[in-house]
Amino acid sequence: MGDSSDADRIDAAASDLRAADAAVALTGAGVSAPSGVPPFRGEEGIWSEYDPDAFDVWRFRREPAAFWADWLDLRADLLDADLEPNPAYDALADLSAAGHLDALVTQNIDGLHGAAADALADRGDAASDALGESDRIIELHGNARRAVCRNCGWATSADDARERAASGDLPPNCEVCGGALKPDAVLFGEQLPRDALATARELAADSDLFLVAGSSLTVEPAASLPAEAADGGATLVVVNLDETPLDARADYVFREDVTEVLPALREAVGE
Ligand SMILES: [Zn+2]
Incomplete structure (x- = not known):
């Protein structure tokens, strides 16, 4: 400049x-x-530390509880609490x-x-x-600050979902229909x-x-x-x-x- x-x-x-x-x-x-x-790609990227296969939509469907446990780790690295x-x-x-x-x-x-x-x-x-x-x-x-129900579309903040997951509600469930909440970010294998x-x-x-x-x-x-x-x-x-x-x-x-x-x-x- x-x-x-x-x-x-x-x-x-x-x-x-x-x-x-x-x-x-x-x-x-x-x-x-x-x-x-942090970027997703590149030497210092998220995918150099985490296995992308653990975060695709098929794993979410197969084992949502394990998916959420891993997602909470990744999300903590991606979105620092003080992010501005x-x-x-x-x-x-x-x-x-x-x-x-x-x-x-x-x-x-x-x-x-x-x-x-x-x-x-x-x-x-x-x-x-x-x-x-x-x-x-x-x-x-999508937006990793939200979580959304795959059945009915009910959405909540990711912080709320994280708190529930941290207290043992894995996967965190929808308050309306009880379905598994999904991070509202587009996963591998999902359409935009x-x-x-x-x-x-x-x-x-x-x-x-x-x-x-x-x-x-x-x-x-x-x-x-x-x-x-x-x-x-x-x-x-x-x-x-x-x-x-x-x-x-x-x-x-x-x-x-x-x-x-x-x-x-x-x-x-x-x-
Ligand atoms: Zn629901």
């Missing part, structure tokens, strides 16, 4: 964002990493509240977009009420939530600016969303430490830290 050409590009991207009628952001592991959420949104999340929440971003689509399951929106609301920003509507935050892979996926596709196709933040765009369907947006003529902005397959099609590429670029972009957009 040091040199003037970066500042110029931030200003130009901010100007496009301000002028956009339908701006959508897609976020991935790169925005959660600065909050201390970082400046990249705050900048995106602020852009949404100010009306410059119409929707946030995320590959992350840590619920940090919701936490950032809540933090903004707590500070008394009335405009942030709009972000409280669930359709503004589209969670492609159909509504979320359809909404994300529609938003991408209808957008005139699409901002990728902290995603290497290698996992479907996230990989194809910016391509669909670009096909429809949207301005494409990519902020990611590593190269992505969409860089060549992007109007702006910032191969830099999201916690620096996004607050700078937010500031340059103005009110």
Whole structure:
């Protein structure tokens, strides 16, 4: 972010964002990493420590109690109790509240977009009420902060499920029908939530600016969303430490830290 050409590009991207009628952001592991959420892949990733096969939907169905015992371990590593949104999340929440971003689509399951929106609301920003509507935050892979009943759809907080599991209720059961609760994150072998996926596709196709933040765009369907947006003529902005397959099609590429670029972009957009 040091040199003037970066500042110029931030200003130009901010100007496009301000002028956009339908701006959508897609976020991935790169925005959660600065909050201390470990990645799933890579040498230091979750899957280097845990066996992915222990967390697929077939094991959940076969032996939900053992699944939950392992899930509680993984979840403790994934979502530290003190987990908080970082400046990249705050900048995106602020852009949404100010009306410059119409929707946030995320590959992350840590619920940090919701936490950032809540933090903004707590500070008394009335405009942030709009972000409280669930359709503004589209969670492609679910949310590990919730648990949901597979039979009837009853949902509770993951903390509640964890407390019950810790006191011997394994698997934790639905209060309505007694069915086994499942973490509301998409497991291996499960389909992505159909509504979320359809909404994300529609938003991408209808957008005139699409901002990728902290995603290497290698996992479907996230990989194809910016391509669909670009096909429809949207301005494409990519902020990611590593190269992505969409860089060549992007109007702006910032191969830099999201916690620096996004607050700078937010500031340059103005009110
Ligand atoms: Zn139920």
